[in-house]
Amino acid sequence: xxxxxxxxxxxxxxxxxxxxxxxxxxxxxxxxxxxxxxxxxxxxxxxxxxxxxxxxxxxxxxxxxxxxxxxxxxxxxxxxxxxxxxxxxxxxxxxxxxxxxxxxxxxxxxxxxxxxxxxxxxxxxxxxxxxxxxxxxxxxxxxxxxxxxxxxxxxxxxxxxxxxxxxxxxxxxxxxxxxxxxxxxxxxxxxxxxxxxxxxxxxxxxxxxxxxxxxxxxxxxxxxxxxxxxxxxxxxxxxxxxxxxxxxxxxxxxxxxxxxxxxxxxxxxxxxxxxxxxxxx
Numbered sequence: 001x002x003x004x005x006x007x008x009x010x011x012x013x014x015x016x017x018x019x020x021x022x023x024x025x026x027x028x029x030x031x032x033x034x035x036x037x038x039x040x041x042x043x044x045x046x047x048x049x050x051x052x053x054x055x056x057x058x059x060x061x062x063x064x065x066x067x068x069x070x071x072x073x074x075x076x077x078x079x080x081x082x083x084x085x086x087x088x089x090x091x092x093x094x095x096x097x098x099x100x101x102x103x104x105x106x107x108x109x110x111x112x113x114x115x116x117x118x119x120x121x122x123x124x125x126x127x128x129x130x131x132x133x134x135x136x137x138x139x140x141x142x143x144x145x146x147x148x149x150x151x152x153x154x155x156x157x158x159x160x161x162x163x164x165x166x167x168x169x170x171x172x173x174x175x176x177x178x179x180x181x182x183x184x185x186x187x188x189x190x191x192x193x194x195x196x197x198x199x200x201x202x203x204x205x206x207x208x209x210x211x212x213x214x215x216x217x218x219x220x221x222x223x224x225x226x227x228x229x230x231x232x233x234x235x236x237x238x239x240x241x242x243x244x245x246x247x248x249x250x251x252x253x254x255x256x257x258x259x260x261x262x263x264x265x266x267x268x269x270x271x272x273x274x275x276x277x278x279x280x281x
Contacts, residue, residue: 058204060100153218205253231265
């Protein structure tokens with residue numbers, strides 16, 4: 001049996017960012033909703049379905065305002081540690097692949113889901129980030145290697161699901177809000193981007209949850225550039241408790257600069273040194 005259609009939506013203008021395409025947090029929102037509908041099809045109740053411990057996403061094509069989207073979901077025919085459920089997001093008109101997601105652990109399911117299997121497409125396999133779930137970096141160690149506070153917030157009801165747990169969209173929103181601070185700290189300033197007509201975009205992301213984040217919790221985000229290769233930089237994020245630095249979630253993002261006129265990646269400027277990345281290599 002082929003993958004199951006688990007999501008249909010439309011890209012709204014308010015979901016698009018300064019680069020005139022859908023912000024990555026809304027990709028994750030759609031994958032999260034697809035997971036829940038897939039779980040319903042597998043015979044689970046929504047109360048039994050939390051966000052996955054680990055979700056890896058690759059972005060293959062830009063989604064612009066007014067684009068109709070669909071997601072097909074399946075159990076991987078060869079379950080891996082990086083993901084036992086696979087999702088493919090496509091434009092419904094053209095069939096263009098927009099993004100893929102792998103998530104784990106495998107849902108606890110009943111026999112009706114046995115036929116809902118499909119192969120993991122090659123495009124979905126991790127490329128610029130590790131295949132394994134992320135291990136939390138102690139906050140003190142991360143700060144010592146150059147990480148800085150890039151975001152902080154107290155979780156509100158609108159940030160959480162029906163059980164009061166942080167929505168994954170909101171966690172990814174922390175990463176996107178932090179991006180400008182990380183790039184500025186790395187020497188790739190907003191002024192430089194604007195002067196050249198460039199934007200900063202993510203091409204691959206992963207988030208691993210370590211503990212529940214609930215409504216009312218105060219959290220802080222620590223971030224740093226940890227690698228630079230060719231046209232890309234890799235950014236590491238740690239969501240920690242603002243009270244005692246307890247590790248809550250970790251993330252990695254592979255990002256690059258894009259010419260907003262040609263919509264193509266451009267090289268990083270000559271002479272730029274990512275100080276934080278140097279400490280990791």
